Amino acid sequence: MTESFGRSRALTVATAGLLVLGLAACQGRDKTASPPAGASSGPTPGPSPTRTGPPPTPTDVPTADSTATGRPGRCPAYPTPDCTGAPRTLTAPRKLKLNVDDDALLIDKPGTVLNGVHVPGNLVIAADDVTIRNSVIDGRVTNDYKDADHPFTITDTTVGRPDRCVSEDAVGTSRYRASGLLVRGFSHGFKVSGDAVKGGDVEITDSFVKNCSNGADHADGIQVWGVHDARHLVVRHNTFDQRGVSDFTAPLFLADSAGGTISDVTVENNLVAGGTYSIQLKHVAGRLTVRGNRMVDKTWSYAPVESWCHAIQTWTGNTIVTIDPAYKITATLRPLPCTE
Numbered sequence: 001m002t003e004s005f006g007r008s009r010a011l012t013v014a015t016a017g018l019l020v021l022g023l024a025a026c027q028g029r030d031k032t033a034s035p036p037a038g039a040s041s042g043p044t045p046g047p048s049p050t051r052t053g054p055p056p057t058p059t060d061v062p063t064a065d066s067t068a069t070g071r072p073g074r075c076p077a078y079p080t081p082d083c084t085g086a087p088r089t090l091t092a093p094r095k096l097k098l099n100v101d102d103d104a105l106l107i108d109k110p111g112t113v114l115n116g117v118h119v120p121g122n123l124v125i126a127a128d129d130v131t132i133r134n135s136v137i138d139g140r141v142t143n144d145y146k147d148a149d150h151p152f153t154i155t156d157t158t159v160g161r162p163d164r165c166v167s168e169d170a171v172g173t174s175r176y177r178a179s180g181l182l183v184r185g186f187s188h189g190f191k192v193s194g195d196a197v198k199g200g201d202v203e204i205t206d207s208f209v210k211n212c213s214n215g216a217d218h219a220d221g222i223q224v225w226g227v228h229d230a231r232h233l234v235v236r237h238n239t240f241d242q243r244g245v246s247d248f249t250a251p252l253f254l255a256d257s258a259g260g261t262i263s264d265v266t267v268e269n270n271l272v273a274g275g276t277y278s279i280q281l282k283h284v285a286g287r288l289t290v291r292g293n294r295m296v297d298k299t300w301s302y303a304p305v306e307s308w309c310h311a312i313q314t315w316t317g318n319t320i321v322t323i324d325p326a327y328k329i330t331a332t333l334r335p336l337p338c339t340e
Contacts, residue, residue, distance in 0.1 A: 074180075087156065090135075090136070093135060105122070105123050110127040111127075113131045115133050122142070125141070125143035126143075126148070130153075131155075133156055140166070141154060141171045142171075156181075159184075167214050169187075169190065172190060174192060174200055174230065177202075182207070184209075188219060190223070194226070200227065200232050203233075203236075208241075211251075213245045213246045218248065219248040222235060224262060225256055226256065234265075235267045240271070241274060243296075243299055254284065255282035263287065265287070267289070269292040279293070280306050281308060287313055289312075290314065290315045291315070291316045292316075294321045296321060305338055306340065310340070
């Protein structure tokens with residue numbers, strides 16, 4: 001199924017001179033490009049904006065838990081829009097006031113819990129151990145603040161709006177746990193970056209991602225960019241749907257052509273649809289396990305896989321399938337081999 005998205009200008013967390021979020025350049029191949037003979041590299045990222053003054057002091061930051069409750073159970077099979085995101089019983093979440101230029105909510109108190117709330121803009125994590133659950137976030141969720149990447153957890157939350165398309169990553173960039181998310185209205189779903197000290201350490205589970213595109217986004221379901229010896233990435237039991245997007249690279253784009261590496265990677269039991277080469281796993285070091293993933297038949301442009309097979313220790317149980325409009329598997333057609 002193809003979800004329709006409106007177009008709008010991408011949100012920024014703050015104006016220049018106040019807040020820098022280190023927006024990463026998209027990478028990958030365009031749908032209309034001719035398939036290359038071998039592995040390719042993405043474009044060189046553009047320069048990051050420069051902050052000319054101190055960040056603003058946030059105000060009215062909530063710290064107390066609300067009475068919202070999580071959705072009962074998990075998705076019966078693979079995640080869908082109906083069993084992910086904010087609980088359907090959350091009909092009137094408490095709307096929070098933005099505290100940075102009427103554009104973002106910046107959280108700078110460690111241990112803050114946001115539960116059952118609506119953030120009508122971007123959410124910036126500027127303190128350790130922040131928790132977001134059972135909530136609706138209209139903009140991005142990022143901890144890329146002053147080069148710190150504070151750890152956070154986000155569960156059972158809707159990120160993005162269905163009536164616009166933002167040419168950015170929805171959730172990032174390192175040291176986070178994401179589970180039960182409904183991600184929509186972004187060209188990129190999840191971003192992973194960082195180094196051996198404060199990079200990687202990301203787990204993404206039980207979530208649904210539907211990409212969009214504004215025409216030159218090279219959209220990805222998950223994108224690795226700017227890593228340097230980053231460690232620990234788990235991508236387990238998610239649905240990445242990139243069908244119907246005008247400009248895209250791959251639902252699973254774990255490849256940093258800038259030369260970085262990430263190790264200790266597990267990609268398992270995901271449902272994948274769309275893309276040029278749909279599953280691209282490259283620039284990895286150490287343990288890489290790819291097992292039990294389901295690739296929807298004939299939804300790719302060139303081939304279902306283009307990966308560093310020689311570097312993958314475990315590739316097993318991956319198959320090509322068909323699905324119905326509710327993302328339920330209707331048939332398993334054949335094994336999905338690894339190809340370089």
